[in-house]
Amino acid sequence: MATEEELFASVDALLEEEPLLPSPAERARLREAAGITQARLAAALKTSTQSVKNWENGRSEPKEPRLSAYQRLLKGWAAKYPASPGASVAEPAPVVAPRPEPVPQTSAGPAAAPGAKGSVPAVRRPATASSAPAVRRAAAPAVDSRFPHGPLAVLDGDGSAYGVDGIVLDCPARTVPELVEWTLRESGLGAPKLHRHGKDSDPLIVLTAAAAVKLGLPERLEGHEQRRSLRLPADHPVVKQVAKAKWRLTRRGFGPWARIYRTAQGGQRQCVQLAVLSWDALDERSWPGVTEMEPAGIARALGVYARRVITPRGSTAVSGLELMTALRPPTRAVQDPRTGNWVSGHNPGSLGTDPMDPAPPEATQEHPVVVNSGWMGGFLDEEAYQWVRPVDLLTDEECHLPYAVGLDLNTAFLAAASRLTVGLSGPEHFVNPPFNPKVPGSWLVDLSHVELDPRLPSPFTPTGERPAGPAWYQTHTVAYAQELGCNVAPLEAYLRRETGAYLDPWHDRLKNAYVDTLADLGVTKDLSDAEFLEAMERRTQADPGMAAVLSAVKATVKGGVGKLRERPQGRTYQEGERWPALERPTWRPDIRAAVISKARVNMHRKLLNMSRMTGLFPLAVLSDCVVYPSPGDSPLDFLPYAASGKPLPGGFRLGPSPGLAKLEGVQPMLWAVDLMEKGLNPARHIKGGDAVLDEGE
CATH class of the missing domain: 1.10.260 (434 Repressor (Amino-terminal Domain))
Structure with a gap:
């Protein structure tokens, strides 16, 4: 029988327990x-x-x-207020952070295994959905046991690290080196590779202003208006701390996006990326409203982007380019037939590891290939449309219509990247070659004789003006001239023998990200055209976080294509010098030209089909936006439909998929005519805001 002393001890223990x-x-x-x-x-x-x-x-x-x-x-x-009889309140299972498994060491291994040293940090929140529910939820991705807490976290000043799915970790770090060690050893952050021959994504820690100050960083940097050169000076205490702890910074230094690393050991990467919000790491144009959110909201938006696209690695343009490489890794493990050892070899279908000089007409005027050779033969001018129909070609009937309606093609460059064959090897020069529409390259052709309706832009120039004589064109432009019934006779060409659909996986991943995010905002493929227009009207109010992700996905497409021909930066640059971007295998202006050429041809084909089906001609075109005169204030008032109610193929169609159209804006017809008379483009202002940014730049 228990003694009185034992009973009192048991009761005292119960009293000391935390209230249930x-x-x-x-x-x-x-x-x-x-x-x-x-x-x-x-x-x-x-x-x-x-x-x-x-x-x-x-x-x-x-x-x-x-x-x-x-x-x-x-x-x-x-x-x-007792619970009603029969009602049961489910008691949630306690959240236990799984201890990450060790990472197998491979030649292309991931970052040092989380949990390899120390213990898994305390998780203070279970994985729950955001308070702003999405309209449709895709199945949650399988959790990699090496990265149980997702790809990234947003660190606040109180040491709370907000991750994906509502998780919050306790981060004890008080210095940047301690933060790096915690991230790699204890946080359980990171993301698995996107391709079996690729590399795992390094964990990302996003710092709020309070967290930055706590770690010894300035809340803002001097000269922050010049974002490209923004970085801490080499003698800053935090930079010295990083060096003293045997960590290294990349050549970009400690800027808005800082990469801190050590040399890989045993095939395991040791790298953490930091993004400082108060240093404008997230561009408002790509991530509207995100920096104003609470840390949990920021983590949610960035986490959705990381899972659907890629863990952010800088601007959306940088992430777009990095995604290409992550989905088409340049190398793979191959067995040396002489020794039997496994070595790094070329991965077929990729761009390889070595930079490739373009053909002279594909380069820019300041490129060493042009300057050193004295090239005077002209350049490709494959750019997006900037065209306005001459006012004297407007009819009285058009001018008396009440509205000008703008249509915008969803991610037109992404649609153009689908099944796009590009060159994978270096250019070879040919004289008087027969035209082959299946061979990617640059062709010197005279298309000035092609006769088209003047109420439509020329498909061969970004200005929409008729070519004046021989000029360099990408394969898709010449193939479209042939499609229109023109006889093409190239004078010269720079062609590539090795070809492939390099951008296909990039297209597929970004298309899914775009469509899934639109669906989260209530815009799905099963809507009628009228329902689609209504859903698009209210999409930004449905969930600001997902609306920001959608904006970032679109910016990733545009910026990624633009990065394929990144120009030199800085006032000290001189023509003929190489600039850093040229050292990337992904500096490929010919691929950029192929995407834009196909997008512009796709646009013209729709314009031509619309004129044939409806007799309507555009007032103006700007990149992927076209403005039509309309009897009503909706695209439904002029788009072509069959008697069954289905859209006629070949013209503009409404819908959420890349290449389909949405409403860009509506203005009075007199407003559009007034702009045209002033030499301005109505497509630039039809939305009612500032000028539309050109795609790819």
């Missing part, structure tokens, strides 16, 4: 039954509304002295 709270769902039920708002409860307990939300979502638990007060309140409510 009901389940998060029951907490919310009791508060709502009492008619108390989360804000009022927060005021009573002297805490924040967000903390109350976290308690009711199971993301965190209150601490003393609030814990006892909260328990007393809940007990009082439970006595007044």
